[in-house]
Amino acid sequence: MTDTELRQAGDQAAAKGRATAPDGAAGRPARPVKKRRRFGPDTTKGTVAKIVLLGLVDALAVYVLMMLFLSESWGALAVSSAVVLVINWIYLRTGGLPAKYLAPGVLFLLVFQVFVVMFSGYIAFTNYGDGHNSTKDDAIAAIQLTAQKRVPDSPAYKAAVLAKGDSFYLLFTDPDGRVSLGNTETPLEEISDAGTDSTGKANAVDGYRTLNFQEIVANQQSILAITVPVSDDPADGTLRTADGSNAYQFKPALTYDAAADTFTDTESGTVYQDNGKGAFAASNGDTLTTGWKIDVGMDNFARAFTDPSLRGPLLGVILWTFTFAVASVALTFAMGLFLAMTFNREDLKGKKIYRILMILPYAFPAFLSGLVWSGILNPQFGWLNQTLLGGATIGWLTDPTLAKISVLVVNLWLGFPYMFLVCTGALQSLPTELDEAARMDGAGPWRVFRSIKLPLLLVSIAPLLISSFAFNFNNFNVIFMLTGGGPRFADTDRDIGATDILITLVYKVAFGQGTGRDYGLASALAIIIFIIVATVSAISFKQTKALEDVNS
């Protein structure tokens, strides 16, 4: 890493840009440059390959840009165009060699790691989630479409789904056997020559294709969206089907008043107003389920620490996340180091066999380990209770404390081989003279270990311990596959349990079954993790630097 090496880039740019002097070379012209060899010129093969690859990338880029243009996503279009231009500039200019090697990886890194983290940061300040998915206009349209009530005592129609070209039609048979056809754009129209099946349900019309069950399932969304106006007057309501075989008459239950920006219930007369929180609410506090996305500021963070159904469990989860991560690192490192010391003997028979067998858990896919252990530890049917303990019913995964211990043991099983390998490597790289010199000075083995080997070992292993901590802090698979975060806390109706760590909580809040998806809250929790991990890493890296300075 000499000074001259630092100048290589500029040197190189000068070499490549014989005809056109690039900016890089202009800045540093007349310094006494030691001759670092330049790279030879590109081969013909290389140039052709480069042109072909760049051409392919550009072709793809043009396609993407066109699609963006057609979908009128102007922001994305502008950013993508800029990216395409930069890529072409990097690869077509002479010089700037490092950028050519770094660009592809950095591009993915920026989009799928840096950008998404910042995007999370944005989502954390919105109420994005189930019921708050889109803009206010979309929400109003959706409420008008969905807030329809089945007309009381209206007859049930039999329905079939037909297709003509790209559009779907519904074919209705009313209880009297009259057949009619229509879709959202085409009001109901009576058909006289429809083909019927054995139950008298009309299922075929000339010029239309009848969809079978698989097709209906595959196009569920578009079929659900079909609302066939009964007549030209909207007040007559619409016919709709939920399953593609039965249809009912619906009438709008809510009417929107654009001037006042309110919805009014047609039956009760209740007025729903924009409540400023991304939803329409009545004066008694009832809200319509479909809302829209708004910025809520620190609301999600405030909710996390004040909402009574969330605060207690969340503090428990944070505490356990730390305990789990620290204990996992300490246990795996202790066991790995102990094993490394134990087997660090040249003349031990069978050392290789032990080693291969012991690292097997490391090679076994981690997500499977959690599931397999969950079978072994299953309180009712598991091997541990049934076979080893002769039919005991110890709640290895259902008792809060035992579940935590189980999680730690399973994580020890998963993690000790790595620490064993790493410690073995580090031990073997320690110079033996130090050991001998200390013994000559009369130090006992304990003293040698404590004062010489361990500090030296920690210098090389401390960074790994920190990244191991960061890894375990977000060790989703073990927790989710083994206990699913359970057993659940009794003092909350949310799906939060004693072994949940922050990242499993994020996943459950965002994508969990049962409770609605709350992307805003989930992102806020993710940002909290982000801050914790950043702080811990920053502090510990500083510490290791100190450690290194002390020892060198």
Add this chain to the structure above:
Amino acid sequence: MNGSAPGTVSPAKAPAAVDDTATDHTATGPTTAQDLKALARRRSFGVWFKDKGWRHLVGIAVTLFAIFPLLYVLSAAFNSTGTLVGSNALFSRVDFGNFTALFNDPSRPYARWFVNTMVVGVVTSAATVFLGAMAAYAFSRMRFKGRRIGLLSLLLLQMFPQLLAVVAIFLLLSGISEVIPALGLGSQLGLIMVYLGGALGVNTYLMYGFFNTVPQSLDEAAKIDGASHTQIFFGIIMRLVTPILAVVGLLSFIGISGEFVIASVVLTDPDSQTLAVGLYSFVAQQRSENWGVFAAGAVIAAVPVMALFLFLQRYIVSGLTQGSVKG
């Protein structure tokens, strides 16, 4: 971590101390050769045990702990009783019932899951190795503005795994699928792109350390012969760093094939899912009834990864210890 250190050490210390005094004793205590021989015979087992025997005891105990769950799942896979309870008597019966059941259920396309996992894993890890190697080459062989900061930010970025941003990734992909469905939600290509966001980072750092051990004089010699930078990269460097390429490729393959969070969010259709998502959804609901079939699936899923791992074990161990510990 300092707190854990003394506790860590104490078990290792005692035997070592014993070992030391034992040798001291034999060296100073007995005077004649006969005494020495008699003493050695009398003490042979005790000495052997204090010196090495306990190590074997530890070895056997830890080995049992390590391989028992693997034996258990193997036994359950070959036991067509199928339930969790039925799997408790290890190797009480051996047949292939679970394996035939595994491949003959249309609602659970195991073969598809397996192929999907291989495709996603192989493509991602190959691309990861390539992108990472290019970046490591630039960092190791070129000097440019922002190099130090670039290396440092990679080191920092690896602290923040992608799964933290899973919500944003989901929303980004659902946005993409409105414009280009082939790259959005439900597409494996989209998933691979997301994974490639993590291609730099820890891998680059591992490779960077290893690239630095390849002597610069080789590049110099090639440059004298007029080699271009691509020729040096593909012709010299890439060939000399094969071990670390294998390590990074394998580690990322293992990581990707076991990745659950992002895959479960992106891949919604059962036919496009990977093993991690598919097998989880399969046992999540009725764990005890489907146990045998799940175990069979787990065995088949684990075999390629474990075989690769053991096959490349030497490289992995040296890669882990050299690239990361010393680098």
